[in-house]
Structures are given as structure tokens and as C-alpha cells.
Amino acid sequence: MASNQLNGQQVLILPEGSNRILGRDAQRTNIAVGYAIASAIKSTLGPKGMDKMLVDEMGDIVITNDGATILEEMNIEHPAGKMVVEIAKTQDKEVGDGTTSAVVIAGELLKKSTELLDQSIHASTIIGGYKNATKKSIEVLYEIAEKIGVEDKKQLEKLASVSMGSKTVGSGTTKELLAKIVVEAVTQVAESVDGKFVVDKDYIKQEKKQGNDVTQTSLIRGVILDKDVVHSGMPKSIENAKIALIDLAFEIAKPETDARINITSPDQLTSFLDQEEKILKDMVEKVVASGANVVFCQKGIDDVAQHYLAKKGVLAARRVKKSDMDKLSKATGAKIVSTLEDLADKDLGRAGLVEERKIAGDQMIFVEKCKDPKSVTILVRGGTSHVIDEAERAITDAIGATTGAIEEGRYVLGGGCIEMAIASRLRKYAVEVGGREQLAIQAYAEALEVIPRTLAESCGMDKIDAIAELRNKHEKKLAPYGIDVYASKVADMKVVGVIEPLKVKKQALQSASEVVEMLLRIDDIIASRGKPSGAPGGMGMGDME
Ligand code: ADP
Ligand code: MG
Numbered sequence: 001m002a003s004n005q006l007n008g009q010q011v012l013i014l015p016e017g018s019n020r021i022l023g024r025d026a027q028r029t030n031i032a033v034g035y036a037i038a039s040a041i042k043s044t045l046g047p048k049g050m051d052k053m054l055v056d057e058m059g060d061i062v063i064t065n066d067g068a069t070i071l072e073e074m075n076i077e078h079p080a081g082k083m084v085v086e087i088a089k090t091q092d093k094e095v096g097d098g099t100t101s102a103v104v105i106a107g108e109l110l111k112k113s114t115e116l117l118d119q120s121i122h123a124s125t126i127i128g129g130y131k132n133a134t135k136k137s138i139e140v141l142y143e144i145a146e147k148i149g150v151e152d153k154k155q156l157e158k159l160a161s162v163s164m165g166s167k168t169v170g171s172g173t174t175k176e177l178l179a180k181i182v183v184e185a186v187t188q189v190a191e192s193v194d195g196k197f198v199v200d201k202d203y204i205k206q207e208k209k210q211g212n213d214v215t216q217t218s219l220i221r222g223v224i225l226d227k228d229v230v231h232s233g234m235p236k237s238i239e240n241a242k243i244a245l246i247d248l249a250f251e252i253a254k255p256e257t258d259a260r261i262n263i264t265s266p267d268q269l270t271s272f273l274d275q276e277e278k279i280l281k282d283m284v285e286k287v288v289a290s291g292a293n294v295v296f297c298q299k300g301i302d303d304v305a306q307h308y309l310a311k312k313g314v315l316a317a318r319r320v321k322k323s324d325m326d327k328l329s330k331a332t333g334a335k336i337v338s339t340l341e342d343l344a345d346k347d348l349g350r351a352g353l354v355e356e357r358k359i360a361g362d363q364m365i366f367v368e369k370c371k372d373p374k375s376v377t378i379l380v381r382g383g384t385s386h387v388i389d390e391a392e393r394a395i396t397d398a399i400g401a402t403t404g405a406i407e408e409g410r411y412v413l414g415g416g417c418i419e420m421a422i423a424s425r426l427r428k429y430a431v432e433v434g435g436r437e438q439l440a441i442q443a444y445a446e447a448l449e450v451i452p453r454t455l456a457e458s459c460g461m462d463k464i465d466a467i468a469e470l471r472n473k474h475e476k477k478l479a480p481y482g483i484d485v486y487a488s489k490v491a492d493m494k495v496v497g498v499i500e501p502l503k504v505k506k507q508a509l510q511s512a513s514e515v516v517e518m519l520l521r522i523d524d525i526i527a528s529r530g531k532p533s534g535a536p537g538g539m540g541m542g543d544m545e
Pocket of ligand 1: 044045046047049065066067097098099100101102162163165413414415416451455483484485486498500
């Protein structure tokens with residue numbers, strides 16, 4: 001079907017069954033798809049946002065308020081839709097919070113670009129304006145933001161709590177508890193590198209165990225291993241543990257090839273077995289000589305070796321995953337060794353307690369009460385798997401927000417305040433820029449207002465009045481006003497305590513505008529063999545209000 005004409009001659013360049021949409025139609029289609037997706041998750045924004053129940057082909061249910069999760073579960077097929085979903089994924093990966101905001105802003109930017117296209121403003125002018133506006137917005141963010149550091153625990157807790165705001169994880173006190181745990185975890189793991197703090201989120205593990213309820217969630221200053229103590233004769237609990245991390249098998253290596261040993265007398269057999277036993281015994285002796293009373297082995301531990309370790313009162317676990325070995329090393333300060341030759345006290349790690357405990361029916365080894373662990377575990381509890389999963393997502397957001405705040409060292413006011421502040425600056429900036437581009441910058445400013453507008457709507461306020469009041473307050477000078485969704489009114493966000501990391505906002509603007517620019521630049525959609533290129537299947541196109 002796709003054909004190009006030159007001098008009246010038809011040339012087919014695409015295979016039969018391909019689908020092609022060109023120019024304006026291509027842009028419009030992509031915009032409509034992106035907007036539809038954003039509309040679908042818009043109602044979840046903020047603490048008063050609604051949850052979505054997602055049911056997959058197998059009938060499994062996920063109940064969540066998390067933008068990234070909803071989009072993932074929606075299995076979006078349309079290529080432009082997938083690009084929008086990417087925003088959420090990037091946001092989730094880079095900062096771990098602000099996913100809904102990023103997608104909603106992208107949707108609004110797309111909607112505004114239709115209006116601009118309708119006024120015959122060229123896509124490249126819109127792209128230029130949006131790019132310019134993003135740059136300016138980020139400058140404004142840094143200008144307005146306030147400083148925050150690892151020592152500001154109270155502020156960080158507030159920020160963690162706000163980021164969990166929209167997830168149903170129980171009452172306000174539960175959120176406070178989780179916020180405390182998260183801040184403790186993140187500040188504990190934070191390390192200062194060249195005067196800046198970095199947090200490796202891989203070293204904050206969440207271990208989910210059904211049972212009890214969310215309020216029983218706790219921070220383990222160390223690591224929980226999904227392992228048993230290897231031998232029943234070993235102690236199940238050791239205080240003031242000295243831990244050896246060994247990447248070496250406590251086994252006699254079996255010959256690679258089919259070796260044969262000729263044994264001609266019973267004596268020979270005994271001495272052969274004795275020999276094996278002696279090697280293993282020596283290995284155990286070396287471990288014990290180093291002072292270790294706990295051994296975590298990445299490889300196997302032979303029965304004989306287990307027996308000797310037990311006899312020496314050593315607690316041991318075998319076949320510990322490499323990733324857990326790394327976490328143990330970070331938590332206890334132990335060095336992972338692959339030879340026992342010079343194993344010494346300096347290689348050993350320390351933990352206040354190593355103990356095998358049964359939790360939700362599973363035996364697990366707790367390595368806890370470490371002194372200055374750079375790897376910690378949050379033991380997440382909850383009555384049902386749905387509750388635990390949502391708690392995990394809430395904690396992930398809070399970890400993201402806290403990490404973002406510590407790494408950038410800056411926060412801003414939420415509840416739509418920062419978006420209003422940026423919008424007001426952008427309007428002034430647009431006039432300075434002038435020309436047609438100013439229209440795109442103005443459109444960008446209006447698009448940002450989607451955040452306070454949606455928040456106002458979520459708590460039953462009149463959104464037009466709310467935006468008018470906020471514009472008024474932000475017009476002349478820097479103001480701390482945003483939407484207090486609990487009181488359903490415009491309020492001072494500093495007083496209400498709605499603060500968010502600059503990093504979350506910055507990333508949201510960057511990824512939203514990046515994808516919008518990319519979509520606007522497309523003027524040709526070529527889909528092979530009739531793949532979807534029209535409307536997204538089964539989903540409303542979203543009423544462009
Ligand atoms: P996201 O996935 O974008 O983080 P959320 O559903 O977590 O989406 O909503 C975040 C928005 O809700 C932010 O704009 C934030 O400032 C706002 N928010 C959070 N808590 C409050 C609150 N107590 N009052 C007003 N706005 C809030
Ligand atoms: Mg959030």
C-alpha cells in the first residue's frame with residue numbers, strides 16, 4: 001500500500017500489509033495515544049488519588065496507586081504508548097518516585113501541543129520552546145530549592161512520608177513508622193564520596209514476609225539470609241559473632257576425569273579416607289584459628305566438614321548467593337576470601353547477633369545488630385500479599401525520595417507549589433523570549449499546572465478557583481502555597497509539611513519533555529504487517545477537556 005510517486009510512476013517500497021501514517025496524522029495519533037495513557041493514570045495522583053485494580057489474563061489482581069506499576073500491568077501495545085510508559089520506567093529507575101507526575105505532565109504537554117499545532121505552529125518551534133522551558137524550569141528549581149542533608153532526619157522523614165502519601169499502607173502513624181525506618185536505612189547506607197553523599201539502593205533490601213501487619217515492619221541492621229544453619233549440631237544463635245565469608249568449597253574436589261584408585265588392602269582404604277578427612281579437618285582448623293565463630297560459604301560444605309565445624313561450635317551456612325555475600329561483606333565489614341591460607345582476624349566481619357529464626361514458616365538466618373552496616377534489610381510485614389506488595393512499593397518510593405534528597409542535597413515544596421512557582425516564572429520568561437516560541441513556553445507553563453489542578457480535583461475542590469487563587473499568590477513573588485488535599489484548601493506547604501526532593505521534580509520534567517519532543521518529531525509511522533498504528537486497542541482516547 002505504501003507507495004511513492006515520481007514522474008507519475010508508482011514505486012512500492014514497503015512489503016504488502018504494511019501500515020503507514022504520514023505527517024500530521026502521525027503526530028496526532030501519537031499525541032492522542034500519549035494523552036490517553038496519561039489520562040488513565042491521572043486520577044491516582046496525590047494522597048487523595050484513587051487506586052486501580054488490575055486484573056491480568058490469569059485472574060491475578062494487583063491493587064495499586066503506583067504509576068509505574070499500573071502502566072506496566074496495562075500491557076500497552078501502541079509504540080507511542082510504549083514510549084510514554086518508558087517515562088515511568090526511567091523515573092522509577094532514576095529516582096523511584098514521581099512516576100505519575102512525570103506521565104501526567106507529559107500527557108498535558110502533548111495536549112498543549114495539539115492546540116499549538118492547530119494554530120499552525122510548526123512542531124520544531126514547539127520542540128524548541130519546550131526544550132527551552134525545561135532548561136529554564138530546572139534553573140528555577142535550583143534557585144528556589146532549599147538545602148537538606150543526612151543529618152536533617154526530621155525533614156527527611158517528612159519527605160519520605162509525603163512520597164508514600166498516596167499509597168494505602170495504613171494510618172498516618174504507620175506511614176510515620178515506615179518513614180522513620182526508611183530514613184534510618186538510607187542514612188545508614190549513605191557513603192560520602194568526594195564530599196558528596198551517594199546511596200547504593202541495592203544495599204537496602206526489602207524482605208517481604210506475610211503475617212502480622214504493616215506496623216510490625218522493622219529495620220534489620222544487617223542481612224537476612226533465606227538459609228538454614230547447615231548442621232543440626234551447630235549453635236542456632238551466636239552473640240558478638242565473628243564472621244568469615246568464604247568463597248571456597250569445604251569439599252574434596254572430585255577428579256575431573258574418570259580417575260581410578262587401586263586399593264589393595266583395607267588399610268589402604270582407611271588411610272585414604274583418613275587423608276580426606278584430614279584435609280577437611282585442617283580447613284576447619286584454619287577457620288577456627290582465625291577466631292571465626294560464624295562461616296558463610298558461597299560453595300558447598302561436606303558432611304565431614306560440617307561435623308568438625310559443629311564440634312568447634314561454629315554456626316555455618318552453605319551455598320550463600322554471591323549477591324548476599326556482597327551484602328554480608330558490606331554489613332559486617334568482612335572480606336570475602338577464596339583461600340584459607342592467611343585467614344586472620346582482620347578478614348572477619350562483626351555482628352551483634354547471628355541467629356536462625358523461623359519467620360512466616362521459613363527458617364532464615366538473621367545477621368543483625370551490625371555496628372556500622374553499609375547494607376541493611378527492611379523486613380516488610382503485612383496481613384495479605386496485596387498489602388505487603390503495596391507496602392513494598394510505598395517503601396521503594398520513600399527510599400527513592402530520601403536518596404534523591406540526600407544525593408542532590410535539596411528539596412522543594414510539593415502539593416503543586418513548585419509547579420505553580422515555575423509556571424509563574426516561565427510566563428515572564430516567555431515574554432522575554434518572544435516570537436512564536438513564547439507560545440510554546442506559555443503552553444509549557446500551563447501544562448505544569450496540571451499537577452495542582454489534579455490535586456485540587458482529587459480532594460473535591462473547584463479546580464478553576466483553586467488555580468486562580470494559586471496563580472494570584474504566585475504571580476508577584478515566591479510563595480509557599482499549594483493544595484492541602486487533607487483540608488481541601490490552598491495552604492502554606494511549609495506549614496503543612498509537604499516537601500519533595502528536587503531530584504524527583506527535575507527528573508520528571510526531563511523525562512516528560514524528552515519523550516514529548518521525541519513524539520512531536522515523528523511525522524511518519526511505518527508499521528509492518530498491519531501492527532497497531534491507529535487508536536490504542538480497547539482504551540478510551542481520553543476526552544481532551
Ligand atoms: P507520583 O507517582 O508522581 O509520586 P503521587 O501519587 O505520589 O504520584 O503524588 C505525588 C503528588 O502529590 C506530588 O505533587 C506531591 O507534592 C503531592 N502530595 C503528596 N502529599 C501531599 C499532601 N499531603 N498534600 C498535598 N499534596 C501532596
Ligand atoms: Mg509519589
